[in-house]
Amino acid sequence: MNFDNTAPIYIQIMNLIKKDIILGRMQLGEKLLSTREYAQNLKVNPNTMARVFNELEREGVTFTKRGVGTFITESEEKVERLKKEMAEDIVRNFIEGMLELGFNFNDMIELIKHRLEKEAVQ
């Protein structure tokens, strides 16, 4: 993994796992890799992964069976809410930033369209 320095690594890993859940790459109730396996795969410290699991459980995204492992929530509704929250965060950040720079709705659409076309070419 290549982490950037704009956010703590444990936050970035949390978002990775959340996206896996939202996009259906992990099923409801499925067991996650262990902290030690994740730590090895992502080349981070086991303590960092422990923090990730702690926070994910605190947010209700996962639940823990002591001595067994950590599992994705079984609530479809929670996953839906998670996706909605993540999308709203991104949208809000985008709109606030663009308004502060003096762009209006049409400017936003044009910039997005332009950017998507450029990506499609590459």
Place this chain on the structure above:
Amino acid sequence: MNFDNTAPIYIQIMNLIKKDIILGRMQLGEKLLSTREYAQNLKVNPNTMARVFNELEREGVTFTKRGVGTFITESEEKVERLKKEMAEDIVRNFIEGMLELGFNFNDMIELIKHRLEKEAVQ
């Protein structure tokens, strides 16, 4: 000022000043407040403001006259480039985030429209 904890304070202050320049709230070549004045106004440490000035100069946004003060760049072209870069950063973050969550162009437009309408009401 109310700073959030998602980014270092000195970064947030840099963005404040950049926006002042981009939106024309500060003129080209205009003298900035001193580090001590900024520190008092924003209730941060003078050392933090010193770092802000250092980074802004490193990015070419400002220039320094030793013993006199720090001034906005006089290059209209640099300001234009700055605005473009900041906008592109925001747009790229938005698009990457939304694509990773499984949204397409039309979804993005709809979410932005919806969010703007909700803000207009409030």
Place this chain on the structure above:
DNA sequence: ACTAGTGTACCATATAGATAGTGCACTAGT
């Protein structure tokens, strides 16, 4: 010459994040 104001360079401290390592209680499978 003097003074006030400027950026700048230090030193020290505190906190959050990340790393490294050890150990323990619990669980499932044998």
Place this chain on the structure above:
DNA sequence: ACTAGTGCACTATCTATATGGTACACTAGT
């Protein structure tokens, strides 16, 4: 009963931020 694997708790160290404080060279205006 035993063992491997699990989450979890602990201690320690390191770095980046942020704060608090002091001091110095430079500049403009008097």
